Amino acid sequence: MSSTILNDDQALSVVPSSRITTYTEDLISPIRTTCPYCGVGCGVLANIDEAGVVSVTGDPEHPANFGKLCSKGSALAQTLGTERRLTQPYYQNKQRTIAKGQPTDTQPVEWEAVLDDIASRLNNTIVTHGRDSVMFYVSGQLLTEDYYVANKFIKGFIGNNNIDSNSRLCMSSAVAGHKRAFGADLVPSNYEDLESCDLLVLVGSNMAWCHPILFGRFLAAKKRDPNKKLIVIDPRRTDSCEFADLHLPIAVGTDTHLYNGLLHYLEQEGCGNKDYLKQCHDVKPALEAAKTWTIDKVATACGISADLVQEFYALVAANDKTVTAFSMGVNQSASGTDKVNAIINTHLYTGRVGRVGASPFSLTGQPNAMGGREVGALANLLAAHLDLDNEQHRHLVADFWQAPQPLAAEVGVKACDAADAILDGRIKAIWIMATNPVVSLPEADKFRRALATCDLVIVSDCSVDSDTVKCADIVLPAQGWGEKSGTVTNSERRISRQRALMPALGQAKPDWWILSQVAKRMGLAGFDYQHARDIFNEHIALTAYRNDTSQDVSENNQPRHLNLAKDLSPMVVGAIASIEESPNHLKQQNKNVFSFSHDAYDVMTPFQWGGARITPSKTKFIAITPPSHASIPNRHTQRLSSKSAHSKKNNGSHTFHQDSSGALDLRLITGRLRDQWHTMTRTGLAPQLNQHESVPTLTVHPNDAKQLGVDQGDYVQLRPCYEKNLSINSQPPRTVASTTTNSQVLAQVAISDSMSAGDAFMPMHWSNAFARFARVGTLIPTVVDPHSGQPELKNSAISVMPVPMKTYGKILVHPDLQDTMIVHLRETLLDFEKEPEDQGVLIPSSDTNTISERSNSLPALTWSLSRQTNSVLITLASPVDKVISKLLDPEYWQHFINTYQTSLTDKSINSAFTCSKQAKQLRFVSTQVEVNNKVIDRASISTSKSDIPSDQLLLSICFAPQVAQLPSMHWLNNCFASTDAIPENQRYKWLLAGRPATGYVDPGALVCSCMAVGENIIIETITKQQCMSAHAVGKACRAGTNCGSCVSQINALIDRYAS
Amino acid sequence: MSLDSPEPTHTAFSTNASSSRRQTTAGIVIIGAGMAGSRFAIELARAQQQSSQEKGAAHLPITLISKEPQVGYNRIMLSPVLSGESVFEETYLYELAEYEQLGITVLAGTSVDAVETNQQCVKLSDGQTLDYTELVLATGSQARVIPFANHDAKGVHVFREIADVQVLTEYARQAKKGLVIGGGVLGLEAACALASQGADMTVVHVDSHVLNQQLDMPAAHLLQAELFSRSVKLEVLANTECITVNDQHEVNGLLLKDGRTLPADFIVMAVGVIPNTTLAQQSGLEVNRGILVDNFMHTSCPHVYAIGECIELDGELFGMVAPVNQQVDTLVSVLKESSVSSSRRLSSDSRITEYKNHWRPFISKPLSLKLKVSGIAAFSAGQIAFDDIEMAQIERVVYQQTSLDHYLCLYIKASKLIGTVLYGDVSESGFYSQLITDGSDISSIKEDLIFGEAYCDVEKIEAAEPESAVPSDAHLIGEAS
Structure with missing residues (x-):
């Protein structure tokens, strides 16, 4: 088939402006694939050595990243082991598993049997409860092919629209905004716009952390041309602000106010692009709505100075080449769609749309959110950018699919409605794929309760560390990154291949295969796929189906911009597949449409659908009415009541609410960490990525910390104030959690003046698999945007209360012992919780409602997990004496390790401890040696020196009343790799001390994840080698030289330590 | 000197x-x-x-x-x-x-x-x-001899002089059954020595554990287990009623107050001096x-x-x-x-x-112990027994390595090390007894003290009364084998 493969030169000669081509064969090794994290969609080169060990670098050929990778992408190879993987389908007693937090009563099953069973149970559910009783909840981590099959399966053949994606939590406001403004879900901008703009405005985006490679592209351009300006609009002073010319710390949720004001300003300043405005609809109402938003009014609403607003407006007005890049701070909002349109309005008004260096730009959060949009895998979308509410479109799709019945017109159950739909009996069977909604959805505990009551819960995933897996009746092992193969679309509409690097582990299967197998067993036609390519070709065909580019532009979104056949066919002429290669059900339809041959699909290079530029041809202004109470009132003042508003003026010092229990009401903003991704099931495996932040933290302003009486590292309890969130929406949210909710979150305080007083920030990554009480989703009420259905995730009322911990602990365990240890800790906690009357913590009683709501006890023991290079670090704390006396008892740990030892026949375990009951300190270590009852394999001895048995460190436990009394874990972690360096007769003392007796310098907390450089090393280059710039530090110790996302941290160290 | x-x-x-x-x-x-x-x-x-x-x-x-x-x-x-x-x-x-x-x-x-x-x-x-x-x-x-009835019988001995050694060795060589009254240092040494020479030995001790003056309970229990493994049997909380004899006024047993009689061919009294x-x-x-x-x-x-x-x-x-x-x-x-x-x-x-300028007054110092039984390393120094009120002011830092039977215990009071019991690993005995003797303020090294001298920056600590320090070899005389 070599004739089908073109080389770069040939392709470039056809379309110089585009890079659609296929790689020549000698370019296939190393394997080119795409990063599975954010929406940037960086190209990855995977090298596989002779031993099968994978290493990754950025793909210099990939137009998203040109060879660069961020900390997460750089660490991809570390996530490819066999650890924490699901490898076998199994049944599970979900009630017991939910109660215990670990899989219980599991029953492995073979694929054949479980697929038959699922098919028959889904058929029975449909027969008994109707077509609408089945739901799929899918994910932006699915490949386009998986997505396509899921969407076709449920919409075309089960016959409902109950399919939603975790993209609902990510960019559905952007989709809704795009559709309102452009008539279709179009992203009119390219990454190169970030380089060619004169002004980049980031709205609700910590681009330095969340899209670091793109941010790097802008910064490189700004370095070349320092006149380029960066403005960051964010309630927090994020690391992105480090490089900004202007930071507008607006109050959460006031983006529409700011942008209405901008539109008004642009009109006043005469910045309208008359030519462009000619093709725009509804300009006047939008300008009218913006009219009242004077700079002063905006400043008041946003809580910033009028000068700052003025400066921002002037810069936008002055720079024709302005790109406004927005992300979750805009989308994850009850007014997210309006925010998107308020931003787009200003671009439409100035004609800065789809032009080089001038465009609004939605930065998507997930690797394939865009692919999901293209196949329509959301409850309110159809497929191929066709419209669900358009009957013709539904016919078109049903016809293409040869669906057995017309497609349903009703919008399906959306993500945030799923819990209610299950609880009120509408949904009887739910299939969740590649996402962890028990962690990520608002009112996450309610969703978990719903799953516990649902008749049939199927979860397909690749990781055992998904909390949602523990809520399933049937668990299916899906292939993960590095195994699966297909396509993804990035934020600039660029479609790239993810390629398999290795055979799948165990019995893991591609999601499209699992879905197709079930569909076929349900007796459905049209799922006879042999390869991901078959599905992609069908997707291509559907985008082209009755999408005649020559037809006139109609109100019906016709012709559609999304037409992959149009994009591909002129350029890859030789790649058209023979009919024999097509699945049977497509053979009739596909004759005249472009199709990838098997080989051509394998060597497909990244391309942008719709070409390099999409210029929306009919655009619409949306009149925006900013919500009157956009933010949760700062410290929850009763601003809604006019009386209290009045009294507030007279009593300005009492602007916060703090009750007698010491609780302080704060506004919760959630977001990402630099080195983590989603619920950490993958990044949590990479030791380097767990160093930047290894425990759940709540970042607060120094004043609030003072008010709470807490210091850096102290623990606080976060409780939801669902009822207070009602006030921010004029429309009451459809669901209100009962006040009996037991949601509990514990976090360690991080104090930073990057926060506004009254705001608190907590990362969204922590799940039960990695922390006992840190699922931030349990704190968030279900308040959704009326247009997009996207939940408000960055503007919630919480109450924060100090938790005086009496003991702090660090446990390092060998990864083999991780689950055993967690089960042990859970049982410790459960044992304790069974005896409520004995609890050592008294909550101050009071007659106010607020207090009685808080009368739930404090968690008696909390912990979080962090994967280290050779071990797993568990960070613990407890406020309860009775628990502490257990934890500090060496017998308790001896018993634990004895229990573990009984399961080992060929190993013996030795333990040592040191303790002081009076000082409340314990250190305990266990090592393991192979007992000499194995037949020695002489061949293996000759090949491997490491066969000489030596003590394997299994467990290292430290407890103390103060964190500072715990040893650093760096050296101990290394000892999990080998204890050979320790003198035999000193072994236990060294291990208990946590360091060698002499001559050890601790590298300190990891600052640069990519190059693995610790804080102490950086400080040394500053103080001893006189490195006075991040550049010099990088030269001296390599810190900050890869993705650069730690440069601001390095600069802070220079500020602090440079003499 | x-x-x-x-x-x-x-x-x-x-x-x-x-x-x-x-x-x-x-x-x-x-x-x-x-x-x-x-x-x-x-x-x-x-x-x-x-x-x-x-x-x-x-x-x-x-x-x-x-x-x-x-x-x-x-x-x-x-x-x-x-x-x-x-x-x-x-x-x-x-x-x-x-x-x-x-x-x-x-x-x-x-x-x-x-x-x-x-x-x-x-x-x-x-x-x-x-x-x-x-x-x-x-x-x-x-050697103290408790005047039990028949304490003067043939076969009742003390363990004090070379002449005693010669007689007792003879019993052991004949694999006789012997009792040692007194589970102190001398009694245990005698019992182990005689057992190793072939005698069938039992130690009779009034207290709840052996070496109750020198060891705390955990160390004593380790020692007792070790003695047991060496075939030295032990009767604790055992009060002697009298020595029993045969017609020839030769020892044949020991009657305890609980009514039991322990048979014996000879008895060694090791009940102090x-x-x-x-x-x-x-x-x-x-x-x-x-x-x-x-x-x-x-x-x-x-x-x-x-x-x-x-x-x-x-x-x-x-x-x-x-x-x-x-x-x-x-x-x-x-x-x-x-x-x-x-x-x-x-x-x-x-x-x-x-x-007085060059006279050096004798000041009683905390004592240290070393047990001279081959293969058993035990050491104690300073104060290791406390009443309840005292105990409330004491911090007890313990190190234990179970499979090696290592047990170290430090008794700390008001930032001073006042006592230590070491069992199994006595390598730090010199360091700890010096700190006890010197009355040094150990607050700066307290966290690491249990890990031994190598972990402690001894330059940071000062002896409370440096002029009265005894030579560092003072407590090391009498080596364990």
């Missing part, structure tokens, strides 16, 4: 002494050539020699009187002799030739019948009278349980001193090596400048005033 250099005035005083009229006396007479007496004789002679070389002063002669024919053997090394791991000749503290080289007159196999303090002379069993300028009583102690005070008492010295002395080892009588296990100071008796050696050092500091001129009979009081 380095001592402070005398002040110039003292030098002048010493030089004058050469004109004294009593040069022909026996000089400094030491009664008793056990560990205290023989060591004192040697150390004093060495100090005199050094002083003579430096100043050319003439010193008093030294006479050492020994009741036993063997002079200056290390009694605490009898356990290895009993277990057959050592021979008696190895127990001598000093080469016999050394006494001669240092000019010490040794009167072996001679006992003292009386002391005439007024005349400053002693009457020997062979009829001789010996004048003394200074007299040192080092009469030691004898009684100071030998008879001679002192007869000589008119003040005696309580032991011969009363002050911190400079003076008895109630001028020119008469006492050291070792026969003395009592502030109500305390001394049975361990370290304090006895320290007493020797004190007395050497007091008497090393004595010369013929000291016959001027200065009163004790005025002498104290005059010499």
